Amino acid sequence: xxxxxxxxxHVPEPAVRPGGQPDFSNVKIARAGAVPRPEVDAxxxxxxxxxxxxxRVLNRDGEAVGPWAGLLSDDDLRAGLRxxxxxxxxxxxxxxxxxxxxxxxxxxxxxxEAVSCAFRKALKKGDMNFPTYRQAGLLIADDYxxxxxxxxxxxxxxxxxxxxxxxxMYSSKEHGFFTISGNLxxxxxxxxxxxxxxxxxNDIRIAAAWIGDGSTAESDFHSALxxxxxxxxxxxxxxxxxxxAISTFQGIARGGSGTFAxxxxxxxxxxxxxxxxxxxxxxxxxxxxxxxARRNLGPTLIEYVTYRVGAHSTSDDPSAxxxxxxxxxxxxxxxxxxxxxHLILRGLxxxxxxxxxxxxxxDEVIAAQRKAEEHGTMHAGGRPSVRDIFEGVYAExxxxxxxxxxxxxx
Amino acid sequence: MARMTMIEAVRSAMDVAMGxxxxxxxxGEDVGYFGGVFRCTQGxxxxxxxxxxxxxxxxxxxxxxxxxxxxxxGLKPCVxxxxxxxxxxxxxxxxxxxxxxxxxxxxxxxxxxxxxMPTGGGIFGGQTHSQSPxxxxxxxxxxxxxxxxxxxxxxxxxxxxxxDPDPIMFLEPKRLYNGPFDGHHDRxxxxxxxxxxxxxxxxxxxxxxxxxxxxxxxxxxxxxxYGTMVHVALAAAEDTGIDAEVIDLRSLLPLDLDAIVxxxxxxxxxxxxxxxxxxxxxxxxxxxxxxxxCFYHLxxxxxxxxxxxxxxxxxxxxxxxxxxxxxxxxxxxxxxA
Numbered sequence: 138x139x140x141x142x143x144x145x146x147h148v149p150e151p152a153v154r155p156g157g158q159p160d161f162s163n164v165k166i167a168r169a170g171a172v173p174r175p176e177v178d179a180x181x182x183x184x185x186x187x188x189x190x191x192x193r194v195l196n197r198d199g200e201a202v203g204p205w206a207g208l209l210s211d212d213d214l215r216a217g218l219r220x221x222x223x224x225x226x227x228x229x230x231x232x233x234x235x236x237x238x239x240x241x242x243x244x245x246x247x248x249x250e251a252v253s254c255a256f257r258k259a260l261k262k263g264d265m266n267f268p269t270y271r272q273a274g275l276l277i278a279d280d281y282x283x284x285x286x287x288x289x290x291x292x293x294x295x296x297x298x299x300x301x302x303x304x305x306m307y308s309s310k311e312h313g314f315f316t317i318s319g320n321l322x323x324x325x326x327x328x329x330x331x332x333x334x335x336x337x338x339n340d341i342r343i344a345a346a347w348i349g350d351g352s353t354a355e356s357d358f359h360s361a362l363x364x365x366x367x368x369x370x371x372x373x374x375x376x377x378x379x380x381x382a383i384s385t386f387q388g389i390a391r392g393g394s395g396t397f398a399x400x401x402x403x404x405x406x407x408x409x410x411x412x413x414x415x416x417x418x419x420x421x422x423x424x425x426x427x428x429x430a431r432r433n434l435g436p437t438l439i440e441y442v443t444y445r446v447g448a449h450s451t452s453d454d455p456s457a458x459x460x461x462x463x464x465x466x467x468x469x470x471x472x473x474x475x476x477x478x479h480l481i482l483r484g485l486x487x488x489x490x491x492x493x494x495x496x497x498x499x500d501e502v503i504a505a506q507r508k509a510e511e512h513g514t515m516h517a518g519g520r521p522s523v524r525d526i527f528e529g530v531y532a533e534x535x536x537x538x539x540x541x542x543x544x545x546x547x
Numbered sequence: 548m549a550r551m552t553m554i555e556a557v558r559s560a561m562d563v564a565m566g567x568x569x570x571x572x573x574x575g576e577d578v579g580y581f582g583g584v585f586r587c588t589q590g591x592x593x594x595x596x597x598x599x600x601x602x603x604x605x606x607x608x609x610x611x612x613x614x615x616x617x618x619x620x621g622l623k624p625c626v627x628x629x630x631x632x633x634x635x636x637x638x639x640x641x642x643x644x645x646x647x648x649x650x651x652x653x654x655x656x657x658x659x660x661x662x663x664m665p666t667g668g669g670i671f672g673g674q675t676h677s678q679s680p681x682x683x684x685x686x687x688x689x690x691x692x693x694x695x696x697x698x699x700x701x702x703x704x705x706x707x708x709x710x711d712p713d714p715i716m717f718l719e720p721k722r723l724y725n726g727p728f729d730g731h732h733d734r735x736x737x738x739x740x741x742x743x744x745x746x747x748x749x750x751x752x753x754x755x756x757x758x759x760x761x762x763x764x765x766x767x768x769x770x771x772x773y774g775t776m777v778h779v780a781l782a783a784a785e786d787t788g789i790d791a792e793v794i795d796l797r798s799l800l801p802l803d804l805d806a807i808v809x810x811x812x813x814x815x816x817x818x819x820x821x822x823x824x825x826x827x828x829x830x831x832x833x834x835x836x837x838x839x840x841c842f843y844h845l846x847x848x849x850x851x852x853x854x855x856x857x858x859x860x861x862x863x864x865x866x867x868x869x870x871x872x873x874x875x876x877x878x879x880x881x882x883x884a
Contacts, residue, residue: 535801536804
């Protein structure tokens with residue numbers, strides 16, 4: 138008998154807490170261009186390394202290098218920068234609107250703009266995203282009207298969702314954006330179902346599932362991977378690892394698996410890990426996965442390594458659980474600045490044009506905001522009807538709801 | 548018309564629906580090649596192919612979650628949860644997702660799914676194969692809840708459910724699968740072939756969801772029941788000789804309040820029977836509605852007969868099951884009150 142002693146429980150802790158010096162020395166980052174680009178029909182077991190490395194295209198100097206570079210035209214790149222800048226300006230105005238009491242709640246994307254903006258460009262019209270609350274870039278990059286987003290955020294009389302949903306829980310079938318639940322991970326397996334349906338109908342459309350690092354711990358994540366793997370569903374399974382699940386660092390959800398991407402390997406799902414702050418890398422990897430799905434080769438799991446620079450939501454204060462300067466120390470930089478640098482290096486952009494574009498974009502956002510506010514904000518002006526409480530629970534209102542609506546005076 | 552068991556009727560409903568509409572798909576645990584542990588989907592995979600009727604991993608939230616995604620795409624999934632007792636892993640998908648997709652997206656997306664599940668006891672299934680969780684669904688706005696009591700209704704209601712634009716929980720009392728069980732467990736089993744409601748049209752027909760039916764007309768007391776308890780209530784009326792009017796709700800949500808009020812206004816007495824546990828059961832909701840709408844007609848307190856507020860035991864099944872003796876006692880009590 139070996140003497141084993143008493144047991145003790147392991148509770149993971151982040152490297153640094155408030156007051157400490159931010160330290161990302163444990164984050165292993167591959168050189169840009171260093172990770173190979175396999176054929177899309179590669180087997181998961183043959184590309185295991187891609188689940189543990191980080192695919193990057195933009196290097197420190199702003200050059201696009203390696204096998205994942207070269208997919209986007211000059212115009213595409215400028216449009217990408219504009220989309221990310223628009224999302225950032227939109228967030229800034231809506232955060233302010235929340236502080237001014239024009240809405241109850243907001244969630245921003247600061248630092249994560251590349252993920253949803255670049256991913257959208259890998260999809261086609263008709264494909265369907267099942268997003269979480271931090272992928273509004275899918276709408277912005279698909280030219281969904283900002284004024285509609287704001288109407289929803291304000292829950293005003295023109296809110297397409299009639300005041301029923303929390304701010305930012307958008308829905309647009311037309312723009313391939315499934316109604317956001319607000320519950321976590323539930324939509325992940327629904328995306329797999331949508332993709333299965335497309336395959337059942339011999340369609341050509343694919344689905345994309347979205348989840349955060351923290352929510353991968355939910356059982357629905359496992360459900361989604363089992364079903365996607367079993368039926369080889371044409372779906373891209375996205376994990377946005379922004380390091381923080383409200384106040385909980387990603388190590389609590391990740392456990393000992395090394396990376397979130399590695400979760401796919403046990404299901405035989407090809408898994409890639411990508412620099413989420415690199416617009417070109419996100420787009421290239423998304424295209425690779427989308428092509429796999431379209432060629433009926435099945436699902437792909439992608440982990441986007443990024444950093445949530447802002448608070449989780451307007452109800453959160455990150456200074457209570459992480460060093461204030463942590464975002465500045467984040468080694469993958471800022472997605473907007475990195476793409477800007479690349480464009481300037483290529484002679485496609487300049488500091489002057491950037492400043493001008495920032496001003497133009499802010500004007501557009503403010504114009505949309507004015508238009509939305511003509512239809513009211515959360516506490517002033519036009520609002521949805523009390524009648525809207527009772528409509529739409531069912532296709533046809535059952536008698537008990539009719540009675541309750543009458544009781545409410547409508 | 549053909550003689551059908553409830554299993555055959557449910558299977559026939561799916562067969563008819565799949566034949567009429569290519570968007571109807573059927574899946575669940577053991578549902579594909581084998582045809583389900585109760586054989587409700589037997590032959591469907593052979594007839595319609597394995598992309599329209601297939602086996603799934605043992606993962607209820609996955610079954611319902613993928614069904615929701617398929618419905619968002621435009622299909623009409625009719626899925627099986629092997630036993631209602633196994634529904635709980637899917638409860639999040641049902642309550643937070645299926646039930647609210649139409650509402651939260653203002654109709655941009657909808658969720659026309661049917662979730663079939665064998666429910667209730669009487670087969671010595673113990674605490675994990677005997678539950679009646681209908682009240683956990685009636686409390687969720689956005690779901691509809693249907694419980695048939697015979698082959699004829701099972702088929703007509705299931706086709707209507709598959710065609711319905713909203714999510715429907717379809718609870719099939721498993722003790723009724725092979726015959727109209729009235730709770731007299733010590734007597735020989737009656738098959739559906741000897742019962743009028745075992746006569747089922749072979750082709751397409753529907754029964755509207757939300758309409759109750761009077762199974763026995765009477766003037767002394769109204770018994771409100773659904774599923775297996777309809778037959779138990781009928782037996783209790785025979786056994787006691789009390790002239791009970793027995794209402795088979797068929798659908799709990801929407802609820803046919805008019806049928807309830809009409810009957811109780813006539814009889815002035817009301818007994819509600821369900822196999823599910825008593826506290827916070829659907830009987831409480833009916834009792835509240837009856838006193839609200841029929842108070843001045845009532846000549847006795849509204850009574851409930853239900854499963855005891857305990858887990859469903861194994862060996863003591865017939866002491867737990869609210870059989871005709873217990874229902875009969877309630878009828879006698881309410882007549883003497």
